[in-house]
Amino acid sequence: MSDPQYYLAEAEKLLKTQSGFLSFLSGSSSSMRQEEATDFIIQAANSYRLKKQFEKAGEQFVRAADIQHKLGNHNDSANNLIEAYKCYKGVSPTDAIDSLKKAIHIFLTQNGQFRRAANFTNDLAELYESVGDTPNAIQSYEQAGDYFTTDNSEALANKAFLKCADLSALNGDYKKAIELYDVIIKQSVGNSLTRWSLKDYFFKDVLCLLCLGDPIEAPKKVEKFLEDDPSFQQTREYKLIQDIFEAIDKGDLEGFSDKVFEYDQFSKLDKLKTQLLLKIKTSVVDKDDDELL
Numbered sequence: 001m002s003d004p005q006y007y008l009a010e011a012e013k014l015l016k017t018q019s020g021f022l023s024f025l026s027g028s029s030s031s032m033r034q035e036e037a038t039d040f041i042i043q044a045a046n047s048y049r050l051k052k053q054f055e056k057a058g059e060q061f062v063r064a065a066d067i068q069h070k071l072g073n074h075n076d077s078a079n080n081l082i083e084a085y086k087c088y089k090g091v092s093p094t095d096a097i098d099s100l101k102k103a104i105h106i107f108l109t110q111n112g113q114f115r116r117a118a119n120f121t122n123d124l125a126e127l128y129e130s131v132g133d134t135p136n137a138i139q140s141y142e143q144a145g146d147y148f149t150t151d152n153s154e155a156l157a158n159k160a161f162l163k164c165a166d167l168s169a170l171n172g173d174y175k176k177a178i179e180l181y182d183v184i185i186k187q188s189v190g191n192s193l194t195r196w197s198l199k200d201y202f203f204k205d206v207l208c209l210l211c212l213g214d215p216i217e218a219p220k221k222v223e224k225f226l227e228d229d230p231s232f233q234q235t236r237e238y239k240l241i242q243d244i245f246e247a248i249d250k251g252d253l254e255g256f257s258d259k260v261f262e263y264d265q266f267s268k269l270d271k272l273k274t275q276l277l278l279k280i281k282t283s284v285v286d287k288d289d290d291e292l293l
Contacts, residue, residue: 004056007044011037031071038064042080049087058087058095065102074110078103082120093131100124108147118147122160129167138167142180158184158194165204166272174208181205189228198229203237207276210284215248236267247285256285 014037045060061084068077081103088096100120107117125140141164148157165180185201188194202225209218222241225232232238240263247256260277263269269277 004044004047011040
């Protein structure tokens with residue numbers, strides 16, 4: 001039987017209140033009937049999913065989760081909410097977010113499953129990002145990083161913190177981005193698996209400092225980075241930073257643009273770095289010039 005309506009009808013029969021003699025004859029308690037009804041509801045949800053009726057499938061998984069929650073079956077409730085999230089993800093982001101947040105709350109408060117909470121909080125951040133909700137995406141990536149840290153998953157924590165830092169920088173919160181880049185740099189120095197990424201972290205950290213209009217602190221930060229990793233001095237990123245410092249000192253807008261163009265020919269600038277460099281060009285090198293890079 002693959003008709004979801006059949007399963008829902010069977011669930012309704014079980015959920016109807018039985019009392020007194022009828023309850024005695026059936027030999028089943030209310031909780032047992034609700035458990036059996038939940039099984040039928042989940043079968044209905046899976047039938048809807050097979051028919052690609054994902055919103056209806058999500059609704060039934062949420063319904064099953066609600067019943068399990070009332071029964072105190074927290075793990076089953078959370079798992080059904082995750083299934084609801086998967087169904088809603090492509091058709092109703094708002095419902096997907098709501099289901100995922102409820103599941104994460106259960107993982108944290110009832111089960112102590114920090115790894116699952118971290119993984120799904122990272123998924124929540126990606127979901128927020130996909131619908132253009134940058135503030136909540138930033139907050140969720142940072143929370144995911146904290147949960148991964150609690151679970152001693154340093155590499156995954158840094159990955160989440162990096163997303164948070166990049167989004168913060170794109171959103172103009174340079175101080176927060178710098179704080180997070182500093183955390184990532186501290187964890188990456190001396191780590192053979194992440195050391196190759198240091199030059200990129202250094203570069204974005206310094207660009208954010210310059211976006212804050214702090215050309216004094218930026219060279220000091222570069223000196224510290226050289227102590228952390230002397231090989232940074234041999235990179236294109238270091239050379240461009242020095243060229244930027246020189247352009248700022250001279251107010252040389254054309255020289256700044258030329259050096260950025262040269263760098264881009266060998267190391268393609270992504271959206272974040274382009275935006276940071278444009279901010280530096282218009283607000284630090286020459287405040288009165290709106291020419292694009």
